[in-house]
Amino acid sequence: MDLGVHTPALADRSFADALAFLADRGVTAVEPGVGGFPGEDHLRRETYLDDESARDDLRRTLDEHGMFISALATHNNPLHPDDERAARADTELRETIRLADHLDVETVTCFSGLPAGGPNDETPNWITAPWPPEHASALSYQWDLAIDYWSELAAYADDHGVDVAIEAHPNMLVYEPTGVLRLREETTDRIGANLDPSHFYWQGISITDAIRYLGDHDAIHHVHAKDTRRYDANARVRGVLDTTPFEDESERSWLFRTVGYGHGARHWKDVISTLRLVGYDGAISIEHEDSLTDSVDGLEKAIEFLAPIVFRADADSPFWTEGVE
Amino acid sequence: MDLGVHTPALADRSFADALAFLADRGVTAVEPGVGGFPGEDHLRRETYLDDESARDDLRRTLDEHGMFISALATHNNPLHPDDERAARADTELRETIRLADHLDVETVTCFSGLPAGGPNDETPNWITAPWPPEHASALSYQWDLAIDYWSELAAYADDHGVDVAIEAHPNMLVYEPTGVLRLREETTDRIGANLDPSHFYWQGISITDAIRYLGDHDAIHHVHAKDTRRYDANARVRGVLDTTPFEDESERSWLFRTVGYGHGARHWKDVISTLRLVGYDGAISIEHEDSLTDSVDGLEKAIEFLAPIVFRADADSPFWTEGVE
Amino acid sequence: MDLGVHTPALADRSFADALAFLADRGVTAVEPGVGGFPGEDHLRRETYLDDESARDDLRRTLDEHGMFISALATHNNPLHPDDERAARADTELRETIRLADHLDVETVTCFSGLPAGGPNDETPNWITAPWPPEHASALSYQWDLAIDYWSELAAYADDHGVDVAIEAHPNMLVYEPTGVLRLREETTDRIGANLDPSHFYWQGISITDAIRYLGDHDAIHHVHAKDTRRYDANARVRGVLDTTPFEDESERSWLFRTVGYGHGARHWKDVISTLRLVGYDGAISIEHEDSLTDSVDGLEKAIEFLAPIVFRADADSPFWTEGVE
Amino acid sequence: MDLGVHTPALADRSFADALAFLADRGVTAVEPGVGGFPGEDHLRRETYLDDESARDDLRRTLDEHGMFISALATHNNPLHPDDERAARADTELRETIRLADHLDVETVTCFSGLPAGGPNDETPNWITAPWPPEHASALSYQWDLAIDYWSELAAYADDHGVDVAIEAHPNMLVYEPTGVLRLREETTDRIGANLDPSHFYWQGISITDAIRYLGDHDAIHHVHAKDTRRYDANARVRGVLDTTPFEDESERSWLFRTVGYGHGARHWKDVISTLRLVGYDGAISIEHEDSLTDSVDGLEKAIEFLAPIVFRADADSPFWTEGVE
Amino acid sequence: MDLGVHTPALADRSFADALAFLADRGVTAVEPGVGGFPGEDHLRRETYLDDESARDDLRRTLDEHGMFISALATHNNPLHPDDERAARADTELRETIRLADHLDVETVTCFSGLPAGGPNDETPNWITAPWPPEHASALSYQWDLAIDYWSELAAYADDHGVDVAIEAHPNMLVYEPTGVLRLREETTDRIGANLDPSHFYWQGISITDAIRYLGDHDAIHHVHAKDTRRYDANARVRGVLDTTPFEDESERSWLFRTVGYGHGARHWKDVISTLRLVGYDGAISIEHEDSLTDSVDGLEKAIEFLAPIVFRADADSPFWTEGVE
């Protein structure tokens, strides 16, 4: 396994500086943003897409720091009801896939996107309850759109030999493990999960059960290490469906937190161990989104926390069970 | 306190028969449907709105069975983007308020309604997460609409001396206690809660904390006794945001259940006791929505379960704390 | 086992009426107050102490209702720093013991009493933490007093063949199981517990472990069925050491509650089962002190709750473990 | 669903008296013993096997009490290393199957049996841990024997149109759900579970997960309602693998208990509801093995506890989800 | 935030040596004792009170080690019924406030003190239960005394621009958060909390709820990092009100423990995070009182445990929530 970092949190320094900072702390993989919400501060698509020598420079820089790219990230909404925005997201995604192919990066991370509730609507409509029935109908409409889009996109990814790792996310059509698997089964195995626990905790999902469920279908393409803390002082009354702005931290029912501040070491050891149990041995990519401290402190804390937890060796056989005759 | 029943579950028999059935089992209050989703099988608005002698008959029937009406129910969506549907819901609500006034019923139960995500959209859009920011904007648009509508409605209810009890409900703008209180504070004290625990359990809300929170603002106008059971076998992987149809019971993460099948006696004793602690002494109105058994078995079980729990006497003073000098 | 009731909660009716009320509901034992805090509304000591024919009347009345007296109750503070109050409590206790002897009642229930913190002080001083050291010294002073007093009292009880059942209680020297056992071991086996769970819950004591602990020393002389509910909404911030007046119910961290409103049926089945496991087969005497409802509703609820739980038969042998050869 | 009783607990009265006792309390199904450990006090095989008129009498007696036989019980060890004992158990089983066929009883309940650890051993050997390796080898030997035996037996049962319901049980080869399913899959669908929760609690099995697991394979042929209480006071130190004799109740880590004394009402509602969720609608057969009270008190308590929990009606459709257009 | 240490645990070395020891381990704040129970080994009041050059030396020593004083500690009982002891405690407190003023230290830490139960009593009387009523009366008497005293003291502190941080503590009038707030509200905002979790755990207080409660009133003036472990093996039977001497460690229901030995990392991350959520960014001052190891090992363990948990950076804005248009 490799300890990785999703680098937009270090957007205020150059990619080389970010790599140096991380390598010093034992990180060996990065997941830079190349478009959409994560931005492309560290790795502009147009710089690298059609310039092999720029890519060579990039490879050299990575090698110098003993790093590799676990995935290229471009999170956006290719199913947006605004055609222009959808098209832009689609372009980002396809270019990212092409760039991944050029850079021998195996995986692209993204969102599923979210359509409106019907063909005439302008606002994405996140449907999480089936009644009254018009909501169930709208959901059905959305899945039809999504299957069409992602079938094409999966074919495109396959042409480039790249896996698509979808982060199940609120306000996206795919927001929990069964949705990931449905999209995978309605398209191809190129579509899988960028397993990010932070969105699952407050939905009441067991991370280890989710890993076993997705792992049983070989559907884990990438992993984010991001934590969430539920704050009972607020959740007791407001519940987990919280629309409070993220900057009103003390009022929210849950917050994204530095890894280890949402769940303790034993939980994360279970997460890492269960990933190994289902055969995932790729990068564990830390995503920093904790406004109770800054990016540097947050990343340092997360790395310091996870480094002794992640396995530094391959699985072994249980040698001690050999008997004495 | 009075043990009551929301009567649409007995729609297949006449109101008089329903009353007889319930009175035999110790129930003393009813909450009939008079429009919207609950229908008006037992009590058609047009029959009673302008006919005092029909109302006299109704009063007599109730008296015969030792019953009173705790609330008139008309759950619908007066904020629906389809103007015609919104208008129909609004009419139902106003007529119900007027009818309540005529019948000396203190409370009307209903939903808050749910607008679309913007003025040009056709589908109600339930917003439960604030990011990406367009969702927060849509939510703001919805609240503006709702405050306008409910301010007028509250004034109408006040003219009739009737309280409006809103059931916080998924796929409605108001779905948890802080939303109830916001709508109350943005309008008048005529707007309050029809406290229905069943929608709160799966959101991770503590029912007793919710009761204290709403009770501290005198905002509990009516109470539903309806239970929910979370099914970990499914929720572990799918989480609580479950769009599975209600008829696929074994696949769902949670189901509405007969009172006592979701939470045990001590929980319901806490619910009843906390209602008393905050000064609510009205009806506890059982709503049956459990497809694992039928309405008769479900209502009987719920009544049998709750009857020994509900207080049959007023609160007392702690006489035993007087000392001996 | 017998289901009993501590009768001061029915002080507003005559003893005969109270017995009739209870017998109708299946109760077979009573624990009337004969002095101190419980008062003596139902059974005045002076009426019965020296009047055999009055006692005959009493026996007849009990027989008519199929009742027996499980214990006579006189809870007060015989160690009070005010000599007159202490003397009065001592007289109550001795007269109660004598009366129990006359009536063939095996047990007298009471408190341990609580001295002041030193010989010159006027206020009883309940010591529950050993530091600063002057508190530990005061506690030592108190135990010396208590051992002297209770050694004499135990001898008096033994002369009358009566067991003394001390209810461990806050603001009394003996407030938890190890204190009961210490007093027993420093005096004689006539001193034991009137096991009342209600004071143990908020101290964090496991009732079943306490029963096994006292039962292993045959130290359970009588049992109260009284429940307590901890209210986290207040205890989270204030903790369990709550001096809020008992009439400010909604503010308190815990309240005495009707049996079953503090802890559920399985807990009380454990209590009853563990009593049987340690060989206690006497009365389970319900004490009503719940100001969220009145005495009649509270007693009825408690009886309705406990009657199906208490064993109606003796323990059996595990006949099913006999094998087939 | 039908509430039933396993009748050996009433062996001290005639079958007719037992039926009367149970019918009076609302029971509608019985599971009499016809051999092996349960004995055959109520229903001797030889009396009924070849005597149609005796069987007619039996049918009449059942009808008079509104009862039916949910299963015939013959629990023994047909894999016993002592050939004679194994043969006797085999005969019991086959005769019971034949008798069930004659009586139109659909199910026979039994154990899987347990071989010794090898062909030369005389003592049944219950293997629950795979290391040292000789234990794994012995287990493999045992399964080979069992598959041979039960394949034949399943064919015999199929010839008679009778289902075999195996109670997973300690000291039997099949002691937990995956063992039941393995035996079913290695033989035929005639082999399934007599689901008895009492043996699963102390093994740390979730009863509702076990029901879903077996139910997903249609493998629940019959259900026992029997409860177990884990006693932490002992289990904390001794653990759940407890060889303490069942008559030393206060020393054991767990005891079989009257239904409701091991787990509360909500748990049993979950058990009953989950059985319905997986499509089981047969008898819930109470087995009394609780030496803290006698059979009559125990059965009455269990019936009183379960009767209001078991469904008295079929599952319904969720009529309330129909929308208003 | 700064990681600090309450230095009496290092009383066996000079203040300079203590500072060096702590600075080497990353500590940046100290809270020396200057009287009362903490003693004044490191910082004698008389040495510094009226000697500016001595104070200059002290400042230099602190600067050399990169340290500052977060608070001066003088814990005693200024409400003691023994007038002389009360006067001594009062003098200590006032001199400490004056010294803090001279040294630009913002805070003085102390206890509330505890009076006797009445004007004629000699022993402090800690009242934690309101019944029998004479205890409630005594408590009322004590609060009157305390409000008088602390009103004057708060004025004195205000004259010196110093905050008083009261450690809620057993055997002191103020022992839990609502008591702190009452004393603050009855006096001035100069009175606030020295939040020390160790005394709250065994009272059943939620530390994070207590922080939010006090933080909502800006009432946290200082923070102690001290842990407590509840030992169920004893608490099950004895409860949490434990008068066992602190040297009989294995018999006690709870012990003060090195930070991290009472509660795990996630708990302490919650404590630190909640302090930040309510705006506290001062020192986290470790207090060592764990007799299972010595001061050096205990302090090293606590520092090693807390250093990676305390925030090394200020709170940030949630930059990641900016959308893509």
Added chain:
Amino acid sequence: MDLGVHTPALADRSFADALAFLADRGVTAVEPGVGGFPGEDHLRRETYLDDESARDDLRRTLDEHGMFISALATHNNPLHPDDERAARADTELRETIRLADHLDVETVTCFSGLPAGGPNDETPNWITAPWPPEHASALSYQWDLAIDYWSELAAYADDHGVDVAIEAHPNMLVYEPTGVLRLREETTDRIGANLDPSHFYWQGISITDAIRYLGDHDAIHHVHAKDTRRYDANARVRGVLDTTPFEDESERSWLFRTVGYGHGARHWKDVISTLRLVGYDGAISIEHEDSLTDSVDGLEKAIEFLAPIVFRADADSPFWTEGVE
């Protein structure tokens, strides 16, 4: 306390290399295998038993690395029904005791062994449930054998001044704390526990209660630090009695895990603290058996986890409780 390591996990390197590896990481004690299941890769009995100069070399090597031997390990089955295997195990054990004596090692670690179910059987028979009765009889037979054997062995160990530390283990007669104590009480105090928590977790034993129980009888001779994780995903259905091969990791209900991967830091702090509370201050010997990573990573993780937890100083007195007069 000393942090130690059971060295068979490093069998692929020389003893000197293993010592160097461990000393570099702060380990100060080792427990080498000298026979039976642990093998004797690092320390062959025949090399050292009768060669004082070889032993001198060994002592020098240990001294060079600042190490001592906490125990010699020889785990096997001296009660095996195969006489030859039993004899070999007995010889190993006696030679190990003699070697320990020569090397001034105080303790020998081993298993209790397990007989067959009767004198004519060939397979060890692990009995964990008392019914059907033939299992209880076989257990009685086994204990008779064991008491004979271990009485002799204890005498032999006493002659050599060596303690025997038995690891309670599944598929051994002694598998939980009460079994250890029984064997000790039936023999001599030379027989005690090698307390290994890993076998207790899945049996539902509380490690700290087990430590107090054994510690109260001074019966802890040695301690293993080995962890176990229960995997609910499997245990929910299969329970804890799991015969799945150890190499099918993802299917098992529990796995041996690197210390800290089964239970978190607070648990292990409780284990270490409770050992101190009962007076155990010997080695904490890490045993690596976790096939999810290799021996080097596993040992490093375990050492890194435990080193800051184990006490580096002796217990202290609670100096802070001295009062101020």
